[in-house]
Amino acid sequence: MARRRLDPHLDSMMIFSGVGLNILKERRRQGGSRRNRLRRLAGEQSRTTSWILRGVTTRIEAGESVAVLGLKNSGRTEFVRLAAGTLIPDEGSILRRQSILPMIDLRRAFERGFTIRQNSYLLGGLLGMTPKEVEGALLEIVETAEFTSNIDKYMGGVSALTRQKLAWAIAMATKANAFAIDEMLVVGDPQFQAKCIAHVHRLKADGATFLVATDVPRKFEGFFERAIVLHNGSVLLDGAFADGLAVLRELRLANSAVEIEADIETETETETETETWKDGRP
Amino acid sequence: MLRMLVLRDLQRQYTKFRLGYLWTLLEPLGMALVMWFVFTQLLGSSNLGLQPYFLFLTVAILPWWWFSRGVSGAARVFRRNPAILRLSLLPTRIWVLRVVLVSMAEYLLSLPVILIAMLVTRTAPGPLIVLFPVAIIVQFFLMYGLAMMIAAGAAVIPDLARIVRIVLRATFYLSPILYSIANIPAGAQVLAAFNPLVGVLGLYRIGFWPTEIESLPNYGISIGITAAIFIAGSVVFHRLEGRILKEA
Numbered sequence: 001m002a003r004r005r006l007d008p009h010l011d012s013m014m015i016f017s018g019v020g021l022n023i024l025k026e027r028r029r030q031g032g033s034r035r036n037r038l039r040r041l042a043g044e045q046s047r048t049t050s051w052i053l054r055g056v057t058t059r060i061e062a063g064e065s066v067a068v069l070g071l072k073n074s075g076r077t078e079f080v081r082l083a084a085g086t087l088i089p090d091e092g093s094i095l096r097r098q099s100i101l102p103m104i105d106l107r108r109a110f111e112r113g114f115t116i117r118q119n120s121y122l123l124g125g126l127l128g129m130t131p132k133e134v135e136g137a138l139l140e141i142v143e144t145a146e147f148t149s150n151i152d153k154y155m156g157g158v159s160a161l162t163r164q165k166l167a168w169a170i171a172m173a174t175k176a177n178a179f180a181i182d183e184m185l186v187v188g189d190p191q192f193q194a195k196c197i198a199h200v201h202r203l204k205a206d207g208a209t210f211l212v213a214t215d216v217p218r219k220f221e222g223f224f225e226r227a228i229v230l231h232n233g234s235v236l237l238d239g240a241f242a243d244g245l246a247v248l249r250e251l252r253l254a255n256s257a258v259e260i261e262a263d264i265e266t267e268t269e270t271e272t273e274t275e276t277w278k279d280g281r282p
Numbered sequence: 283m284l285r286m287l288v289l290r291d292l293q294r295q296y297t298k299f300r301l302g303y304l305w306t307l308l309e310p311l312g313m314a315l316v317m318w319f320v321f322t323q324l325l326g327s328s329n330l331g332l333q334p335y336f337l338f339l340t341v342a343i344l345p346w347w348w349f350s351r352g353v354s355g356a357a358r359v360f361r362r363n364p365a366i367l368r369l370s371l372l373p374t375r376i377w378v379l380r381v382v383l384v385s386m387a388e389y390l391l392s393l394p395v396i397l398i399a400m401l402v403t404r405t406a407p408g409p410l411i412v413l414f415p416v417a418i419i420v421q422f423f424l425m426y427g428l429a430m431m432i433a434a435g436a437a438v439i440p441d442l443a444r445i446v447r448i449v450l451r452a453t454f455y456l457s458p459i460l461y462s463i464a465n466i467p468a469g470a471q472v473l474a475a476f477n478p479l480v481g482v483l484g485l486y487r488i489g490f491w492p493t494e495i496e497s498l499p500n501y502g503i504s505i506g507i508t509a510a511i512f513i514a515g516s517v518v519f520h521r522l523e524g525r526i527l528k529e530a
Contacts, residue, residue, distance in 0.1 A: 088527055
């Protein structure tokens with residue numbers, strides 16, 4: 001696609017220059033004067049543009065592991081989606097040297113009415129694998145995901161945890177070496193997480209690039225060397241991981257003790273997360 | 283990849299019901315029978331369309347089916363599974379193409395219905411039947427263009443999906459499906475040609491009823507409009523792609 005054009009001669013893995021992403025929000029004016037109501041009906045002044053990210057300028061070098069940090073709704077997810085190219089910036093530009101693998105909520109792509117095998121082809125295909133490549137990697141995927149039952153079973157009956165493992169295994173089977181990840185660096189039960197960590201460390205040693213949006217950065221100490229902290233739509237800090245952690249900590253403190261408690265809760269929740277299928281379609 | 287998506291969709295369609303593929307034939311056949319019964323037996327209008335009326339109906343109802351499925355499917359395409367957009371490295375328009383191709387495949391698979399209608403009415407096509415595939419190609423581009431427009435529009439304005447449904451219903455009666463191009467008053471013929479379906483349906487029918495030939499300029503208008511819709515669809519889609527991705 002033209003919008004994800006790659007430039008193999010780029011001297012960095014990714015170059016963000018003045019990147020901005022906005023969202024049109026319906027301004028909700030509850031009740032209000034008759035004049036306001038009339039205006040709303042006429043569609044006048046009912047939309048405002050708010051910027052999720054603005055003026056983001058940075059470079060990601062090959063082989064770097066960068067944590068994208070920030071409070072909730074600080075644009076972390078949007079940042080990694082922009083990096084992978086599944087969002088198009090409203091201003092500025094993003095140049096890439098090579099294709100960046102998006103690992104963003106992968107298991108949601110699974111179709112309940114397809115078998116595990118078919119879903120592997122589907123997700124593999126979405127991530128740029130050819131059917132032949134998926135076929136070749138199928139055994140490896142099943143093995144990595146520690147999937148023991150029949151792969152011709154329908155996805156509908158598979159637990160959220162297993163789906164996540166499968167999604168992770170498929171993403172790893174792409175043999176990509178540049179990743180834009182949203183909370184998916186390690187998944188599954190603690191045992192599986194250990195395996196994930198070992199795997200990504202191996203990839204890192206082989207020179208892979210990681211851009212990871214995460215709410216629980218402490219889990220990966222020793223993996224990241226750099227952090228980008230987002231706040232109010234712009235880059236608050238772009239530097240060493242330890243500094244990023246410190247800034248994030250201050251942000252969280254400033255954001256009141258209540259929020260911290262909530263964060264800690266979600267930290268434990270992500271591991272036992274359950275999920276219902278979004279669409280009721282068979 | 284696209285082929286796989288289309289095949290999977292078809293497979294899902296056909297494994298869901300006990301009669302599977304047979305429904306592809308039975309549904310339009312039943313529809314044509316009902317309409318044939320209402321218009322010839324109940325209302326008894328003999329100047330509507332051309333004879334044999336049953337075949338006349340069938341030839342147009344099948345492509346109409348394709349048209350309405352494709353268009354209404356396009357209105358839902360980005361609502362159905364928005365999560366895919368967040369992670370897919372494939373060009374976004376593939377999802378639109380998928381809907382168009384699935385409905386097209388269903389149409390092609392339902393073509394035996396026309397053979398059945400030919401056998402029942404003992405009618406053989408003339409040499410102009412060679413225009414049948416041309417009609418399919420024109421319809422494909424018409425639908426791809428429309429589908430891109432509608433899919434992009436519906437992703438940004440959810441209400442569009444409902445409007446599309448009403449417009450589809452109107453289009454059914456405004457297109458020569460139940461009636462023939464000859465039934466359109468002479469003064470409105472040129473106007474009617476601006477509905478690209480008029481030209482497409484004419485091309486489908488010309489093989490059986492050479493009199494169904496519309497004036498050549500009017501075909502030109504229909505095909506021109508189709509080309510315009512296709513180009514406009516591509517432009518609209520390209521413009522709105524950022525918005526579509528944001529909605530996901």
